Amino acid sequence: MHDIRALRADPAAFDADLARRGLPPVAEQLLAWDEQRRQAQTTLQERQARRKALARDVGQLKRTGGDTAALEAEGIALRAEMEALEEAVNALETQSTALLANLPNRLDATVPDGADESGNVVQHVWGTPRDFSFTPRQHFELGETLGMMDFATASRLSGARFVVLRGALARLERALGQFMLDLHVTEHAYEETLVPVLVNDDAMYGTDKLPKFADQSFRTEDGRWLIPTAEVPLTASVSGEILDGAVLPLRMTALSQCFRSEAGAAGRDVRGMLRQHQFEKVEMVSVTTPEESAAEHERMTRCAETVLERLGIPYRRVLLCAGDTGFGAARTYDLEAWLPGQGAWREISSCSNTHDFQARRMNARFRPQAGAAPQFVHTLNGSGLAVGRTLIAVMENGQNEDGSITVPEVLRPYMGGLETIAP
Known part of the structure; x- marks a missing residue:
């Protein structure tokens, strides 16, 4: 959510931020509604004061036997006018809130210009893609040949964009999630x-x-939502709170099932596990102060990068441009893993600083010190990592000519010492 006071102070800057995202200006409309609402609110308060005064005057006249008809008629007229003013105030607030709720976050000044992903900036590349002596296969070819990745059965059970994993591949996915959690908890100080x-x-x-x-x-029949990412419950856990500044930053991590309808993804990544309705992800969330959020963003991204480095998967860090930065983010790094089967870099993690955008929507604040006025926190979220996509990267980068897959050394303790997954 946006601060209407900041919009009033500099409407041109607000519209300029929207323009960087390719969106039309809205400040003039919002300020017009805001002015109408404030005028209506002022008039309403004046009418409320007049009605209280009328009530006193009517009471005095009744006690002295005076004629109250004119004052009572004025009171009836005032009540009707007040009801109309209340409706006007509520309607204007509803209009403004609806528009503001659908406007994306304001971009950090360091976000590069650009209309789409072609404007993204590669910050650095880690690792060297492996030089195969054979034509590398994609993960679904490897998985189906192994007899451990079953899309046909999943389709019969649930429809498209689901998978059944079996045997060592099922264990490998579980191992990845456990390894990521252990790393973030024991080395990166996430709870x-x-x-x-x-x-x-x-x-x-x-x-x-x-x-x-x-x-x-996905929404259930009783009106609840299946989470698209653990970011939702982790971040919302501080909703409505006024936190002690001394406890910040809060750092939380969770391994959870995630559910997405993939609306608008028809025809994209139809084969394989890249785009599923149900998947596992290890999520990192930080709640911190405005002064520390930029440094926390760098730290969080390094935590995600460390997972890929321990697994030996080549990756690159990409700073998203204005046109490719997500709705709630002020600044985002994507980590893209090299997938030799596709011969392409594919997103495996996204780490975003939302500044106070989410905090304003859920009224999450902190008190810097005793007696100080509360301020909105800054919230950050990042994949550490998407487990299914990491499984894909491990399979494709670790594949052998005979169709077997070499298990990364750091995962072998989670796999009972297994070094190779063979047909």
């Missing part, structure tokens, strides 16, 4: 958290998933 996968409207709205992205999530 392991087990979260619900069903949340209410407030949790989704506060983390900017509603109303704009309702079609991208």
